[in-house]
Amino acid sequence: MFTFTNSVALITGGSRGIGRAVARAFTSAGGTVAINYHQDHEAAESAVGDIVANGGRAQAWSADVANRSAVRDMVAAIRDTFGRIDYVVTSAGIWSANRLVEFNEERFESTLRTNIHGTLWPILEAQSALAAARGAIVTIGSTAGQRGEDDYSPYALSKGGVHALTKSLAVELAPEIRVNCVAPGWVRTDMTDDALTGERVSRALRGIPLGRIAEPEDLAGPILFLLSEHARHITGEILNVNGGSVLCG
Ligand code: NAP
Numbered sequence: 318m319f320t321f322t323n324s325v326a327l328i329t330g331g332s333r334g335i336g337r338a339v340a341r342a343f344t345s346a347g348g349t350v351a352i353n354y355h356q357d358h359e360a361a362e363s364a365v366g367d368i369v370a371n372g373g374r375a376q377a378w379s380a381d382v383a384n385r386s387a388v389r390d391m392v393a394a395i396r397d398t399f400g401r402i403d404y405v406v407t408s409a410g411i412w413s414a415n416r417l418v419e420f421n422e423e424r425f426e427s428t429l430r431t432n433i434h435g436t437l438w439p440i441l442e443a444q445s446a447l448a449a450a451r452g453a454i455v456t457i458g459s460t461a462g463q464r465g466e467d468d469y470s471p472y473a474l475s476k477g478g479v480h481a482l483t484k485s486l487a488v489e490l491a492p493e494i495r496v497n498c499v500a501p502g503w504v505r506t507d508m509t510d511d512a513l514t515g516e517r518v519s520r521a522l523r524g525i526p527l528g529r530i531a532e533p534e535d536l537a538g539p540i541l542f543l544l545s546e547h548a549r550h551i552t553g554e555i556l557n558v559n560g561g562s563v564l565c566g
Pocket of ligand 1: 329330331332333334335336353354355356357358360380381382383407408409410411412431435457458459460500501502503504505506507508509
């Protein structure tokens with residue numbers, strides 16, 4: 318259904334979870350991926366190995382997305398290696414509890430730096446390449462950014478910021494570059510592994526009309542759709558992929 322032959326996508330956080338599923342799907346559709354990660358070299362190698370073993374083209378780059386100069390160097394290296402960047406998917410992110418009663422300022426700031434700055438820097442640094450390719454961007458928001466999340470207010474704040482950033486940049490970067498966002502609910506990845514155990518699974522399921530926890534692959538199709546030609550008249554959209562748990566734009 319999707320064809321991305323001769324195009325290159327930078328996928329931040331592409332070594333694990335949702336980003337990894339997107340990288341795999343994008344290469345299955347003929348594209349090349351630059352997988353960004355931060356610290357887990359083994360996961361990045363495994364993601365690249367998996368794609369190459371299936372006939373795809375991928376290379377991994379380590380860079381902290383919160384650090385603009387590291388992102389700038391990474392984008393330059395990707396352009397040197399692959400010659401172009403057509404798409405950016407900003408999946409790198411962190412989710413850490415931070416209750417007001419025992420508020421941790423350092424964790425608050427690292428959440429905002431990773432999730433907000435870490436969304437903006439790759440977009441800014443890849444902007445000229447994307448404009449040349451008339452490309453597209455998909456950011457990753459969250460139900461938390463739409464309805465808030467108790468005990469995780471900095472995370473909810475960061476994801477509300479991603480939604481606002483998406484809409485703002487969609488207008489600023491038009492008509493050359495489309496910018497959309499996918500807002501997942503619960504997805505089974507390393508991020509949520511500890512939280513999705515025992516009674517907490519049934520509690521989560523009670524809030525999901527479709528009655529299932531998403532797998533990373535459930536996000537890959539909608540993200541590829543937003544990158545693809547099929548979405549050529551869509552920009553500034555927040556697409557809910559949450560089993561019906563939050564029904565708003
Ligand atoms: P995950 O499985 O924990 O994977 C996180 C990825 O982000 C890893 O590749 C990690 O690389 C990378 N990363 C983290 N901090 C980074 C940094 N500073 N610089 C560069 N890369 C960094 O997470 P996920 O569940 O796939 O989540 C992906 C996105 O979806 C996040 O933005 C998350 O907030 C959002 N989301 C997830 C859920 C869910 O239920 N899982 C729900 C709603 C939204 P390293 O391993 O090398 O650090």
